Amino acid sequence: MHNILVTGANGQLGSEIKELSSEYENNYFFTDREELDISNEQAVKEYINSNNIDVIINCAAYTAVDKAEDDQENANNINHLAVKYLSEIAKEKSVNMIHVSTDYVFNGKNHKPYVEEDSVNPNSVYGKTKLDGENAMLHINPKNSIIIRTSWVYSSFGANFVKTMLRLGKERDELGVIFDQVGTPTYARDLAKIILEIQPKIDNENVEIYNYSNEGVLSWYDFAKEIMRMAKLDCIVNPIETKEYPTPASRPHYSLLNKAKIKKVFNITIPYWKDSLDECLRKLGERK
Template identity: 45%
Template sequence: MSIETGILVLGANGQLGMEFRDASLQHSGFDWHFHSRSTLPIEDITGISAYCRQHQISYLINCAAYTAVDKAEQEKEQAMLINAEMPGKLAGICREQGMQLVHFSTDYVFDGSAGHPYKESDPTHPINAYGESKHKGEELALNHDPKTMIIRTSWLYSRYGQNFVKTMLRLMQEKDELRIVSDQQGSPTHAADLAHAVCRIISKNMELTGGIYHFANKGITTWYHFAEAIRQEAGYACRITPIPSSDYPTPAKRPHYSVLDTQKIRDQFRLEIPYWKDSLTACIKMILKP
């Protein structure tokens, strides 16, 4: 792969963006550019367009997102701006300049009523404002540039940023008991696995077929069993009690089932995706190492 291949990562200080920083060290045959909100915000479409032209960017990886699921219920306009309107404009830039946009979406575009892992072609029906904004972002990005690669993922965590794993590790040291929802099923996904998968796809110099793909770690669990696995890996004594979602009301509704079928991305790009517990073990070791 030529060193001239420029890759711009937006939202580079978030958990996924930080994992791309780490992954870039193993994929050094690219001209990597990392920008956070402080240096190149997603709203600065003119600035992003000029930057891409100046630095001959070939791939634009958008990790910038509004991710506060509950807060989005009160900040719908801001969620729509960041998660929908701006990705659409990024896709427009990419189409104009012949770049490839890689954009990330969520399992929350589904309502949770399916009894099987969701395929990319399954009907969407978001049940919260965050899911609505991400779904609209998918539509706008593909409308502006059908070559856009959209990767839906689920229950994302990392050693970086704020996420369920890091919150649980903190609370388990502060409390004797935690009450965790046990009737929502999904697949935890290590952001490092997602970042490395995208890098491998690009490194193979494959033609990135536009459209929607699903990526999540293998296996299915609940938030309760996820928390139990975190406790066991960390060796903490905190007691974890399973509760129904009705005992923990939140401003935003969550789907009770949001498992993603990843066969399409595995087959098309010949990817091996790790089991969620294996990736969790690796992540917690990094977080807790002296």
């Protein structure tokens, strides 16, 4: 039995882990910013020491991609420095650590799914701060610890693309959605299950990086079309180019992640994106 700290517990992934945690025989400590400021190095040390934490699952992140362009200090504090502090205490106390990162560490110019060893080159403040967090963890190198890069996260909890499309699908007759950004959604519940299942099996001297998303290939336009179809909403979805919807932060045009490594090492299967979307919509009571 482990004493497991889950940071970012009120976010999409943290909320899913919280809901699933009763199925696993561990002691869980769920914290969000109010309970523990992970960008405060001393607070992190005191919390981990006083609660005898031996596993950290870091779901906390500054994920407001566009806002981060003008809020670099806060993005850096959470996505980089906090990861550094958690990694340092993890190494010092022999605490195992699972840190969740992002496809935004890549520039999105690949033409085949990214493997973990591909060159990184983020093109946004969010992506750069997330990469800085990864690099800090890799440099400090706590034993039995991993980084999981994921993409396009959605859930029945929190604000996300699926919920936005459901809302707009009820409010509007039609809308435009970007078709020239390609990747795969990740149902946070699927990722939460994988994290809880593989946690006891992690055994590595050096920090390992793994990719995880659902299976399949699609654009945001395809995703929106399927949400409308499954929810039986009459809203017409029109494909638009990225240049027609300018945002402060640049997004990767290609975010496909190769999941072969995590599937092989931990002997897992990954659900197809449509099956997971169906499950999420049913949970939300929106599957018609």
